[in-house]
Amino acid sequence: MWSSGNLPPVFFCIYSPFLDFSVNGAAYSDEQSIFQKALCCELMRSFGVKITSNNDEVDVEAGRTEKDRGKAFRSKRVLTIHNQALLSGLAYCFSSCSMILVNKYVLSSYDFNAGISLMLYQNFVSVVIVSFLNFCGIITTEPLTWRLIKVWLPVNIIFVGMLVTSMFSLKYINVAMVTVLKNVTNVMTAVGEMYLFNKHHDNRVWASLFLMIISAISGGFTDLSFHAIGYTWQFINCFLTASYSLTLRRVMDTAKQVTKSGDLNEFSMVMLNNTLSIPLGILLIFVFSEVDYLSKTPLLESPTFWLVITFSGFLGLAISFTSMWFLHQTGATTYSLVGSLNKIPLSIAGIVLFNVPTSLENSASIFF
Structure with a gap:
């Protein structure tokens, strides 16, 4: 409360x-x-x-x-x-939808070929904002300690992998198909909760998950802009996203035991995730040779481009906070299923805004 x-x-x-x-x-x-x-x-x-x-x-x-x-x-x-679960769920859906559209705009409309660098900058913006709010006394965050970092590092590695694969998939796949294929994440999460946490779901949940799988399969077969590399990155992203939601809830409880206050609020978790992701992001920039691209691209001289990616950093903070907040209120499967609520409006927005070629059969897969 x-x-x-x-x-x-x-x-x-x-x-x-x-x-x-x-x-x-x-x-x-x-x-x-x-x-x-x-x-x-x-x-x-x-x-x-x-x-x-x-x-x-x-x-x-x-x-x-x-x-x-x-x-x-x-x-x-x-x-x-009251009803923080509902409020946090709506906030998570809105921020997630906005983040996907803005990332797609940066990667496709600007033809920006440095997705890891974009992720790194977004995380840096989040750290700066949270640090400033903490300095002003508006929020409080737990101090970073080695014990806390060791507990949080495994989930942070998954977090970075989730963001990177999302950037790569958005480069090759249209927004509508990204949202449809994310249905696979829901099934992975539900199965993971069943085996890892012995949590059982009723028949209505499995029926909805079955329809989502049909949606993903039919969407893939009827995708006019099918790209094998993009689909590969998206399926890896689905696995990492499911792993992140399953791991995060358990790590939340463990991390509280090693903090000085015995608690860990959402802003502290956002600070942890984004701060630890910066050195990993820098390493990946060199691994994927994005440094050469950044030194040659004229986009970094455009004030408008900097304005857009800075705005995406604010959205990155929003989705980090709302995802932590929502997962704190619910379970991993609910978190994953509610994240699919934005599928229809997000898919339609992606098709309209980015002039994506589609067919009647492919459009029908969105509504499953």
Whole structure:
């Protein structure tokens, strides 16, 4: 649950005309009218926010407590947001959809042939933003220790592999087919949870997974822009993505035991992932000979290009945070399945924005 002390700053920016809370949850000012209080409560309730008092429940419509309707609002109220799983899932879907489209735009429209370098820059932007927010006291992150790094390093290697293979597949495959083929990830994740964590799924889950496999197979057979290298990278990406979601949840619990506070929030995990990925990314740049390409490409002299990839860095931070947040609220299979909710709008957007040739049969595979 979120309290008033750790709600996102954007929440207070939106509702600042209606709110008179201090960081520690101070009471409404005496000058505020009952109408303003009730309006504030209604706005927050529409976002799934519930106002509770240390003593009583609040009657939102009248602005009075249930036990004593004649009393004014109590002090030290706490803001909590319910249905965090739903909220985090929607945020994850939106950021994931945006990230795929922007990466495809950079790699294809700009014909940028350094996907690892793009990933490295995005991770660098994420580290800078989180460090700045931590320095300003807006968020808190756990200090990096060798014990924490050793626990987190295996999942970080998978994370880097997942990002790199995603870049390579997007270079060769259109957005619609990337989203369709990601259905394979859901099946791998469900099977992995069954064998690794002894978690059983009901028939409805398996039925939906079966339809997703049909979608992936039919999409591949009817893809007018089929590229064997791109499909190979995408299937590797599916395996690494499933491994990442299965491994991350277990590592989350283990990592908490080696932190100084005994906890590990989402921003700390984002900081860990992106910081550790930078040296790995630098190594891969030399392995795949991207240094020569970067020294010759004129794109690095374009301010517009830098603006676009910097924006993609902000999206990288968003998807890192929302994926951690959502996986914290749910299981690996749910995380994987919800990630497929953006398949239809993302596929349509990819076909329209990038003028992808398609057929009726291939388009039908998107709707499975």
